[in-house]
Amino acid sequence: MAAGVDIPDSFSLMGGHNPHPACLLAADDLQSRLASLGIHHNFGLTISNDINAAGGSMPAVADLPVIGKMFGVLVVRSPVGECGYLSAFSGKMAGGNHHAGFVPPVFDSLTENSFLNVGMRELTAINDAIRQLEIDGGTVLKENKLELAGLRLKRRQHSTSLQQQLFDHYHFLNRKGDSKSLNTIFSEAGYRNAPSGAGECAGPKLLQFAFLHGYEPLALTEFWWGKSPKSATWKHQHFYACCKEKCEPILGFMLS
Structure with a gap:
């Protein structure tokens, strides 16, 4: 200086x-x-x-x-x-x-094929499945409504797990x-x-x-x-x- x-x-x-x-x-x-x-x-x-x-x-x-x-x-x-x-x-x-x-x-969470990128692709697939069921709206069967609830739970658990895994990589x-x-x-x-x-x-x-x-x-x-x-x-x-x-x-x- x-x-x-x-x-x-x-x-x-x-x-x-x-x-x-x-x-x-x-x-x-x-x-x-x-x-x-x-x-x-x-x-x-x-x-x-x-x-x-x-x-x-x-x-x-x-x-x-x-x-x-x-x-x-x-x-x-x-x-x-x-x-x-x-x-x-x-x-x-x-x-x-x-x-x-x-x-x-x-x-660095942006490295190619890192666990975070792989996990985000999995999360995107879950979101796409949820979006499709939501588009179906009231026409879905009872089984599909149960599937929607299961997917939302899976998304929440996957997101939480991914964030905890990310934080464990910060030292x-x-x-x-x-x-x-x-x-x-x-x-x-x-x-x-x-x-x-x-x-x-x-x-x-x-x-x-x-x-x-x-x-x-x-x-x-x-x-x-x-x-x-x-x-x-x-x-x-x-x-x-x-x-x-x-x-x-x-x-x-x-x-x-």
Whole structure:
């Protein structure tokens, strides 16, 4: 990082809307690069400010669904004492998990023929069968109504099992090098089940990469990039603390 930047003496996790100055510098640098990274994603901003990619048979960015995104920056010190920052996005971007300049996911669920993809195809087949029986409506026989109830139960059980299997593939490290699965972390925090999407937020991704590669985390913050979703108050370029529901139990373990 630039000379003269205030580097925290101990880890700084943003708790309000005031990031550490080093995080502000890192976020400003990342935001200045977002328009030129060549990723085909529509954030709902003007085209000049959207991450864009040209050519081929891909649809124009403006024709894609608008999906704003939370980004995170983690200021770190390398094993040789150099300071810089890591960056991450929450969830997926442009339909993928891997993009240059960003840390990878803790677990990549999009690999071809993974248990998740196979399970989702099975879930789609169940949904198709349910939809066909529902289309038949009142003309179905009593036996078909029983079949419909059975399929709905099978769908619920399959979906629950698939999500639990997915969460068991997420394993997080803490400062000491200990590892725990997502299910274990949330169970020990008093949750009946981990919430959907847990483990995919920017903060845990950043800390996981840092611990895996021997970087010392110094300061972390996240900001929203893109159009605000109708159901939330997130604003473009505003800073936010890591979410309480999905991230707090994970970060509590990782920073222990």
